[in-house]
């Protein structure tokens with residue numbers, strides 16, 4: 001997200017104010033602090049220059065389906081050529097027998113490993129909504145396995161996701177929550193972003209009283225390269241609604257997740 005923001009060039013000092021506002025979409029509009037204008041002044045001349053903020057990129061967690069066309073998606077042949085380049089970069093010969101079909105296999109595998117780019121988590125939750133009259137207590141789906149790739153090294157990270165929400169309108173099919181996890185996992189990710197995206201989409205589509213998401217994962221980029229520590233697990237959580245506002249709800253969630261008896 002930072003990179004995207006930096007690529008925007010704002011002509012005035014209003015930029016800083018605009019960016020601050022963007023990072024807090026859910027907060028009240030920030031009080032302008034820079035360059036107060038005379039009370040009697042009509043609309044400031046610089047006001048139109050602040051408008052681009054409204055069309056600036058959404059926070060990363062809101063970018064559910066990147067626009068493949070806008071990104072200039074390469075052809076299959078170009079993708080296979082890129083794999084051959086990386087094979088040579090690794091120090092091997094793409095023309096040797098064992099590797100001759102590898103570029104085609106890798107490109108095909110990418111279709112599944114990164115299939116989340118062509119899936120829309122919003123639609124997933126909207127399509128299969130089941131009314132369950134009268135049930136308003138917590139719904140918890142835990143130990144959802146996922147496989148993702150870190151966006152920094154394109155190396156796998158994998159683990160378990162746990163999701164809880166308090167329904168207001170009814171409950172969604174339980175397998176759909178697992179598919180929401182898959183949709184976001186099968187993209188280049190950070191664990192933090194993925195956790196926030198899962199919570200965001202459930203909140204915005206199901207409008208529950210609260211959502212809690214916990215993701216625990218092992219990052220192979222830590223185990224295989226860099227500090228080379230295996231078996232380290234990273235835990236991220238995102239709480240919304242009653243889970244954010246009431247610490248006892250967080251305790252209940254964590255207890256339900258941990259109590260495997």
Ligand SMILES: [Zn+2]
Pocket residue numbers: 150151152153154155219221222
């Ligand atoms: Zn990494």
